[in-house]
Structure formats: C-alpha cells, structure tokens
Amino acid sequence: MTHPLEDHGLLRLLTCGSVDDGKSTLIGRxxxxxxxxLADTLSAITKTSQRRGMQEVDLSLLTDGLQAEREQGITIDVAYRYFSTGTRKFIIADAPGHEQYTRNMVTAASTANLAIILVDARKGVLTQTRRHSYLAHLLGIPYLLVAVNKMDLVDYSQARFEEIQRDYLDFAEQLGIRDVQFMPLSALNGDMVVERGDKLDWYQGQTLMDILETTPSAQKRHAAAFRFPVQYVCRPQDASNPQLHDYRGFMGRVESGSLSVGDRVTVLPSGLSSTVKALELGGTPLTTAETEQSVTVLLADEIDISRGDMLVKATDLPTQTKQLNATVCWLAESPLDRARTYLIRHTTRDTKAKVADIAWRVDVNTLDKQPVNQLAMNDIANVTFKLAQPLFVDAYADNRGTGAFIVIDESTNNTVGAGMVV
Structure with a gap:
C-alpha cells in the first residue's frame, strides 16, 4: 500500500510581496x-547575525545571496532555492518586490504552481500586494496563498487577520481571482510555518509546510489536450546495424496531456495522421508518455515531419493562426518599435512578426488600462502581432505550455518580450 503523502512530484513555488514583509525570513525559516x-551554512549566518548585534539568527541571510541586496536589505534578482522533505522536492523562487523588477517577477512566475503572497499584518493590503496578485493571476499560477506574516507584532490578533482577509477579497473579486487561501503566521518565531506553535490556536487550517506538501503538482493539475512540439528528428547512421536503417524517431517534450502506444496522432501543419508505434525515454521503451517528459515518438507510417511541427490528437486541435493577440510583458531596455520586424518563438517554432496593434497598457499599480503607442521595459500590455508563418496555439489560461511565447530581437538575438496568448 502506498502512503497517501508518498511523492507528490516537484512543486515550484513563488514568494512575493512588498519590501520588508519578511519573504527572505520566511524562506529561511x-x-x-x-x-x-547544512551545518556550515548555519554556522556562517550565525556569525554574521552576531556581528550585526542580533539576538536571534537572521534567517533572511539564507536567501539574500547577492551582496548588493544584503547591503541595501532588499531582494533585487530572482533567487532560486532548492530543498526537499521526505515527501517531495521544492523549487522556491524569491521574486523582487519593486515595480521596476516586474520583468523579474514575470520570469519567476511563468513556471510556478503556487504563489505565496506575503502581507505584513501591521500594514495590511498594499499597492504591492495588489500588483503581485494581479501578476500571479495573469500568469495563470493555479494556487494562490495569502500569508499574513508578522502576526507576533499585532499580538496574534484574529480580528486583524480577518480584516486583512476581507480587504483582500474585495479587490480580488474585481480582478477575477476566485480561488485563494489565507493563513496567519510569524516567520520570525516560526508559528504556523513548519510547526504550529501555540499562539495561533484560533486558526484551524494547515501549516504552511502542510499546504506545500499537499498542493497538486503541474502534471496532476488538469488533463489538458495532448501537445508535442517536435524538437529534433532522429535518423541514426550506423551501417553495421541494419535495424536502424528505417528508424525515424521524433524527439521532444510532452507539453501537456499524455500519449500511449497505439494512439492516433495528427501532424501540424500538414494535417496527416498516423498511429504511435513506439515510445522511448532515453532508449527505454514506454507504454505511455506524460506531461513534462522528454521522449522519442515512433510512428507506423512514413510521414514528412520536421522541427517546429506539432503532434496532437485529432479530437482536440489547437488554434492554427497567423494573427496573435496576447498579453505581453516587455523585458528590454529599448522600447517596442512598431516599425520593426521581430521573431516570435513559440514551443519549437519560429516566425517573423510585426506589431499590428497595441490595445492598452496596464498600470500595474492602479490596474487601470491606458492607451499607448509604444512599450517600455516592465510594461504589460495587450498586443496583436501579424505572423509570417502560422503558429499552433492554445489560450494561456487553458495551456501554459502552448499559450506562451517569447519575442526576440533579430539583430541581437536577445529576448525582448514574453507573451501569453489571449
């Protein structure tokens, strides 16, 4: 019999909130x-804390690895931390709080499955809280957890916790955020983080660690439509092995859904169909390939397939389009130039693109939509692109794998934007 908590898969989580509300301390805790x-890491941060005249070990030193941040006491870049319990593995992205680092947060949030939005119990819901909640919602993070931190500084008041919860739900409703959990904690003292502590007995919910250990991982979230962008066509050249003469394997990553031997697949853009003859993972035969597995697919029929094509099931096709309407976060210092041609990379397919329209830019502080003609760094806007070649897309809300793309500057080959298909 398997233990109910056996292995829930990898959980990628994001911590966000405004400056000084204890993100780094929470991760440290x-x-x-x-x-x-490790013992030597603990020893090093204990010494640093003592040098600064602190009574307790400063747990935020565990995550604020960048020297510039330590000196200013703020988190600038996205710091990733890896850890595991007996139950599962975790990757924590600690996203910066300031508005000018919106692009850093977008990068960190794009793969996260759970966002912990920290709120300082003394300050309540701030502009930053609203901005981060909007970004987490925009980026399709399926699970949102509002952690009201520093409860020790408001005498662990249940009334204060409930007031913050009401304030948050008021604006969350306007954004369309429906599924959100709330919990009180004190990262400094460790109440409700891993241990329950004895100060928050009025809160009956799970500890933070319990929530992390039981949140469904990306693969288990929903059975999305099968999508397999082809990365490489494998034709082994081994004259001594006659069996390899007819070997044609299509290598790539299952972006969503699953595929089994015997399934019928359709190839895009040609529209031709075949049956899956075999599946391999590193030379080992499989009967079924799941989301996020990188596999080789062998088909029963000789079909011309190349990099950038996509294998799907005929019952559930993506949208094939030469016009893309998307929410775009502009990442580059040079603004978006409507006169230029950019390259859009979507899964394994590239196409040239021109900007057809910028409908609006969102003010990430007030969440108002404003008309604009160009995009500056960190801007988030609704943009329509005209494409030279068709792409096979799903709405980002339905499928993060085939609903996302990047915009590339052809002259420098730099990534200048990230988009989510509307």
Whole structure:
C-alpha cells in the first residue's frame, strides 16, 4: 500500500510581496525548520547575525545571496532555492518586490504552481500586494496563498487577520481571482510555518509546510489536450546495424496531456495522421508518455515531419493562426518599435512578426488600462502581432505550455518580450 503523502512530484513555488514583509525570513525559516540547510551554512549566518548585534539568527541571510541586496536589505534578482522533505522536492523562487523588477517577477512566475503572497499584518493590503496578485493571476499560477506574516507584532490578533482577509477579497473579486487561501503566521518565531506553535490556536487550517506538501503538482493539475512540439528528428547512421536503417524517431517534450502506444496522432501543419508505434525515454521503451517528459515518438507510417511541427490528437486541435493577440510583458531596455520586424518563438517554432496593434497598457499599480503607442521595459500590455508563418496555439489560461511565447530581437538575438496568448 502506498502512503497517501508518498511523492507528490516537484512543486515550484513563488514568494512575493512588498519590501520588508519578511519573504527572505520566511524562506529561511522553511529551510531551517525542515532541516534543509547544512551545518556550515548555519554556522556562517550565525556569525554574521552576531556581528550585526542580533539576538536571534537572521534567517533572511539564507536567501539574500547577492551582496548588493544584503547591503541595501532588499531582494533585487530572482533567487532560486532548492530543498526537499521526505515527501517531495521544492523549487522556491524569491521574486523582487519593486515595480521596476516586474520583468523579474514575470520570469519567476511563468513556471510556478503556487504563489505565496506575503502581507505584513501591521500594514495590511498594499499597492504591492495588489500588483503581485494581479501578476500571479495573469500568469495563470493555479494556487494562490495569502500569508499574513508578522502576526507576533499585532499580538496574534484574529480580528486583524480577518480584516486583512476581507480587504483582500474585495479587490480580488474585481480582478477575477476566485480561488485563494489565507493563513496567519510569524516567520520570525516560526508559528504556523513548519510547526504550529501555540499562539495561533484560533486558526484551524494547515501549516504552511502542510499546504506545500499537499498542493497538486503541474502534471496532476488538469488533463489538458495532448501537445508535442517536435524538437529534433532522429535518423541514426550506423551501417553495421541494419535495424536502424528505417528508424525515424521524433524527439521532444510532452507539453501537456499524455500519449500511449497505439494512439492516433495528427501532424501540424500538414494535417496527416498516423498511429504511435513506439515510445522511448532515453532508449527505454514506454507504454505511455506524460506531461513534462522528454521522449522519442515512433510512428507506423512514413510521414514528412520536421522541427517546429506539432503532434496532437485529432479530437482536440489547437488554434492554427497567423494573427496573435496576447498579453505581453516587455523585458528590454529599448522600447517596442512598431516599425520593426521581430521573431516570435513559440514551443519549437519560429516566425517573423510585426506589431499590428497595441490595445492598452496596464498600470500595474492602479490596474487601470491606458492607451499607448509604444512599450517600455516592465510594461504589460495587450498586443496583436501579424505572423509570417502560422503558429499552433492554445489560450494561456487553458495551456501554459502552448499559450506562451517569447519575442526576440533579430539583430541581437536577445529576448525582448514574453507573451501569453489571449
């Protein structure tokens, strides 16, 4: 019999909130209380804390690895931390709080499955809270957890916790955020992080660690339509092995859904169909390939397939389009130039693109939509592109794998934008 908590798969989570609300301390507390840090690391941060005249170990030093941040006491870049418990593995992205680092947060949020939005119990819901909640919702993070931190500084008041919860739900409703969990905690003292503590007995919910260990991973979230962008066509050249003469394997990653031997697949853009003859993972035969597995697919029929084509099931086709309407986050210092041609990379397919229209830019502080003619760094806007070649897309809300793309500057080959198909 398997234990109900056996292995829930990898969980990617994002911590966000405004400056000084204890994100780094919370991550430090998680690592410390779950015994995920080494003795020499603990010794080093204990010494640093003592040098600064602190009574307690400063757990935020575990995550603020960048020297510039330590000196300013703020988180600038996205710091990734890896740890595991007996139950599952975790990747934590600690996203910066300031508005000018919106692009860093978008990058971190694009693969996260759970966002912890920290709120300081003394300050309540701030502009930053609204901005981060909007971005987390925009980027399709399926699970949102509002953690009201520093409860020790408001005497662990249940009334204050419930007031913050009401304030948050008021604006969350306007954004269309429906599924959100709330919990009180004190990262500094460790109440409700890994251990329950004895100060929050009025809160009956799970501890933060319990929530992290039981949140469904990306693969288990929903059975999306099967999507397999072809990365490489494998034709082994081994004259001594006659069996390899007819071997044609299509290599790539299952972006969503699953595929089994015997399934019928359709190839896009040609529209030709065949049956799956075999599936391999690193030379080992499989009967079924799941989401996020990188596999080789062998088909029963000789079909001309190349990199950038996509294998799908005829019952559930993506949209084939030469016009793309998307929410775009502009990542580059040079603004979006409507006169230029850009390259759009979507899964394994590239196409030239021109900007047809910028409908609006969102003010990430007020969440108002404003008319604009160009995009500056960190802007988030609704943009329509005209494409030279068709792409096979799903709405980002339905499928993060085939609903996302990047915009590339052809002259420098730099990534200048990230988009989510509307």
């Amino acid at each position: 998680l690592l410390f209380d779950s015994k995920a840090i």
